Amino acid sequence: MGFPHPIHPKETPILSEHFGHAEARTYDGWVERGGYAALKKALATPPGEITEAVKTSGLRGRGGAGFPTGLKWSFMPKDGGKPHYLVCNADESEPGTFKDREIMRWTPHALIEGCAIAAYAIGAERCYVYIRGEFTGPLRIMTDAVEEAYAKGALGASALGSGTRIDVTIHRGAGAYICGEETALMNSIEGKRGNPRIKPPFPAQAGVFGLPTTVNNVETLAAVPHIVNRGGEWYRGLCLGNEKSTGTKLFSVCGHVAKPGNYEVTMGTPMRDLLMDMCGGMRPGRTLKAVIPGGSSVPIMTAAEAEDCLLDYEGIVEKGSMLGSGGVIVMDDSADLVYQIWRLARFYAHESCAQCTQCREGTAWTTKILERILKGQGERPDLQLLLDLSENMTGKTICVLSDSCAAPIVSGIQKFPEEFEAYITKAREPALAST
């Protein structure tokens, strides 16, 4: 089940080239496909040059924030003395996103190689790969692959015979969306509740165990071996839109399309191509209503915005949303936007760590107000109340979970007011039973 689709001519398969090839999961299978050549090359290069190559490539964080990866690496202190850590964020929990899972279950060694190169570049003595607890398959595959990489000498006291020690440890999460937030994730590794920390200090100064740390997403790290092999300039050249968005990106497409799945495209590819060609368009007889393009935490786009949007960091911002993690949730004309927004608000209310009042109260009350509307008990001032609450939930908390809850609510009310009106004027039957 879940076997990947054949590669579409409009895709640029770099990370996904070997998805579906079970042999690529083994060390030897990976080496046969050119694996570990980049690590070998990297270990013979001064660490600073690796970081420079990644800077040149223009690679930006694929977990959601889009921060330039090479720049992030360069923030790590250069003087020795304190241990440094690399943390690979494999806590993929953003609704709509399922790309890191695919990388781990088909090409675990691509990720391990990326982790090893990054650890070497930043001088980390160990890399922790934090995999969400629900990912039982990827966890097993990654655990086996790490063991095999040690047995083959790619990791350990002298990685690939270089004399450099590189250690990778898999750490299993235990169910908490918030642990995808990097400071919560570090607390979780330390054996604490996954509460986000106030920044600064940033992880490069005081990260996991209070020591200099870089946190990178799975997809970001998996791209690194390709950059080392083929050069930063090559990667930078993969660009169809804004020059600040380079390389390829895996878009996870779900919801109401004919062929959901992961599609890897060059940055700047039109969203229309992704949805209408690669994903086979809408289901028969249906039309596009709305798209949430970057995982559930970003504003909703209308069909018109989506159809005229380029898939890169700037292109999606221009159309009123964000690229985020690249989890594209597609809704056709059968979707009830109010119901879906309520369901997302309920998600955030469930996942709030409850440290900050605006988030703890805001996610719970917006959920209750949306529920009231869905029960046919909403009144017009409820919409303003939702907008007021959302404003108080944005930019006022330790992390952005409450901002993420507000984004679909605000954009939903602004872009699809008629959906809310229909419940308030009782033109639409209640979707939830009164209790």
Added chain:
Amino acid sequence: MSATHGGGAESAPGEAAAPSSPYEPVFGGPAHQQLEALFDKYPTQQACLLPALWMVQEARGWVSEAAMAEVADVLGLTPAYVKGVATFYTMYHLHPVGRHFIQVCTTSPCGLCGAEAVRDALLEATGCGELGTTSPDGRFTVVEVECLGACGFATPLLIDDDFIESVTAESVPGLLERYP
């Protein structure tokens, strides 16, 4: 916080340890060596807390307060601290659960593709009736979870450690036969 998780204490007949029976340590034998092997991989023993709680759940099926106290003792923490951490994460069972623990995703992307019908079919076919409870025969517990991270393969389920994709309401009864 929704209360969809781990509410099955009363409805798991025969699974709860009798209060009078003495607590048998999890980390008495080989499990202790397994845990100690992790100590080298982290600069603090506290960092082994999540792995230790996983080991308890694997051995006992759930994490009791007595087990939390044992973990605290082994890692040099207080029982209250361990409980604080164990209760933060949704995947540790704080009560005994059915022989097979079913987690069904109903977050928006799966919800768009019929996840709520899958949930209802599970509640009916297992005999659980309600989320968070255990079926009268002790065979199943069903909980609703938020985003399992397989949105393109809606609806995903976790049955024990088996991650199952593309489940439909119709495929539920046949699927459950594999879990006696």
